[in-house]
C-alpha cells in the first residue's frame with residue numbers, strides 16, 4: 001500500500017515554530033483534506049514533502065509500493081504537487097508546453113501504458129483549440145491551474161499533493177477536476193489543502209487539521225454533518241479563544 005509518513009517532524013523559520021513533533025500517516029485509498037488557519041504551515045508541509053524545503057528534524061518517508069518500503073530518499077517522481085500559483089513557462093504556447101511535457105515524461109507515460117496526445121490534455125482541462133495556441137503568459141489564472149492539474153494527474157504519482165487547487169477554476173471545471181482527483185485515490189496517496197469547507201466535505205474521506213504545530217485527524221463524526229463543520233471551527237479556534 002502506498003503511504004506517506006510524517007514522523008516527529010520539527011520545522012521552524014527563525015523564531016516561528018510551525019511543526020513540533022508532528023506525526024501522521026497518510027495512505028492510498030483515501031482523499032485527505034488538510035485544513036488549518038492562514039499561516040499554519042500547510043504549504044510549508046507540502047514543500048517539505050516534495051523536497052523544495054528542508055525540515056529541521058524528524059522524518060518524511062514515502063512507500064511507493066515498489067518493494068523498497070518506507071524510504072526518506074524517495075525519488076522526485078514519487079511526489080507530484082499542484083501549486084496554488086502554477087509554475088508554467090510563460091513563453092511557451094499551451095500545446096508547446098504539453099508536447100514538451102509528454103516528451104520529457106515519455107518513459108513514465110509508456111510504463112503506465114498511457115498513449116495520451118496533447119489534444120487529450122486540452123480536452124481534460126476543458127480548453128479549446130484557440131487556447132492551445134496561446135502563450136501560457138496570456139492564459140487566465142484558472143486556465144493555468146486547470147492545465148497544471150491535468151499534467152500532474154496524468155503522471156499518476158504515488159503521492160499527490162494539491163495546495164488549494166480548485167479556488168480559481170470555474171464551477172464546471174471544478175466539478176470535473178473533483179472527479180479526476182477522486183479517481184486518483186485508488187492508486188495514490190492524495191492530500192489537498194483547502195479553506196473551502198464544502199469542498200473538503202464533498203470529496204474527502206478524512207480531514208487532518210494542522211493546528212498548534214500538530215497534525216490531527218478529526219475522527220468520529222460524519223464528515224458531511226454540521227456537527228463536523230462545527231468541530232473543525234471549534235478546534236481551529238482554540239488558540240483564539242485561549243488568547244481572548
Ligand SMILES: Nc1ncnc2c1ncn2[C@@H]1O[C@H](COP(=O)(O)OP(=O)(O)OP(=O)(O)O)[C@@H](O)[C@H]1O
Nearest residue numbers: 013014016018036037038039040041042043044045
Ligand atoms: N521561506 C520562508 N521563510 C520564512 N518564513 C516563511 C517561509 N515560508 C513560509 N514562511 C512563514 O511560515 C508561515 C506558514 O506559511 P505557509 O505558507 O506554509 O502557511 P499556509 O498554512 O499554507 O497559509 P495559507 O492558508 O494562508 O495559504 C507563515 O507565517 C509564513 O510567513
